[in-house]
Amino acid sequence: GQNIDQPTEMTATEGAIVQINCTYQTSGFNGLFWYQQHAGEAPTFLSYNVLDGLEEKGRFSSFLSRSKGYSYLLLKELQMKDSASYLCAVMDSNYQLIWGAGTKLIIKP
Amino acid sequence: GAVVSQHPSWVICKSGTSVKIECRSLDFQATTMFWYRQFPKQSLMLMATSNEGSKATYEQGVEKDKFLINHASLTLSTLTVTSAHPEDSSFYICSARTSGGVYEQFFGPGTRLTVL
Numbered sequence: 001g002q003n004i005d006q007p008t009e010m011t012a013t014e015g016a017i018v019q020i021n022c023t024y025q026t027s028g029f030n031g032l033f034w035y036q037q038h039a040g041e042a043p044t045f046l047s048y049n050v051l052d053g054l055e056e057k058g059r060f061s062s063f064l065s066r067s068k069g070y071s072y073l074l075l076k077e078l079q080m081k082d083s084a085s086y087l088c089a090v091m092d093s094n095y096q097l098i099w100g101a102g103t104k105l106i107i108k109p
Numbered sequence: 110g111a112v113v114s115q116h117p118s119w120v121i122c123k124s125g126t127s128v129k130i131e132c133r134s135l136d137f138q139a140t141t142m143f144w145y146r147q148f149p150k151q152s153l154m155l156m157a158t159s160n161e162g163s164k165a166t167y168e169q170g171v172e173k174d175k176f177l178i179n180h181a182s183l184t185l186s187t188l189t190v191t192s193a194h195p196e197d198s199s200f201y202i203c204s205a206r207t208s209g210g211v212y213e214q215f216f217g218p219g220t221r222l223t224v225l
Binding site: 030031033035040041042043044045048087091095096097099100101102 | 143151152153155158200202212213214215216217218219221
């Protein structure tokens with residue numbers, strides 16, 4: 001079966017750094033996405049990785065290791081507005097997105 | 110960036126009535142559109158995938174006669190919840206994808222449906 005695992009909830013302090021991990025087992029791989037979703041709103045795109053390595057985009061970076069079936073989203077200089085759920089999704093061989101359950105990130109002052 | 114709109118943003122209806130939700134891609138042609146449902150504190154659940162001009166493909170457990178999907182053009186897809194019941198109350202989100210690129214999905218703002 002297909003499976004995406006990520007922690008249910010994480011807490012971090014404003015100004016700090018947090019890493020949200022995602023492991024996956026899917027039938028085929030055509031890339032991994034990270035989305036941010038604030039409560040009551042639709043997800044917004046953060047990053048896409050299809051090759052191994054680190055992709056940096058401002059305060060957010062995303063890493064992928066295809067051999068390990070592993071990715072992480074790194075958030076630096078945390079701000080209160082970063083409090084949200086972070087969804088990991090893998091595109092399988094049929095170009096369908098398989099979604100993780102999301103990680104709720106709580107930022108404390 | 111690509112913009113997807115959804116209408117209405119929220120709707121309250123009586124049990125037994127039907128509700129139509131529209132999803133539009135405003136500045137690009139969406140060859141494929143997806144409909145998701147999300148219950149509180151849960152992740153997105155894919156309901157169906159629709160390609161322009163063809164019948165939608167429904168996920169297992171989703172009743173195609175209850176959730177009618179029409180994707181008549183490259184910029185519009187509609188989801189009709191027929192004979193809605195309180196258990197259909199949820200957050201419905203559509204997304205659209207172009208035929209090229211990295212197959213990124215662009216999400217609409219969602220529709221909050223409450224069935225009394």
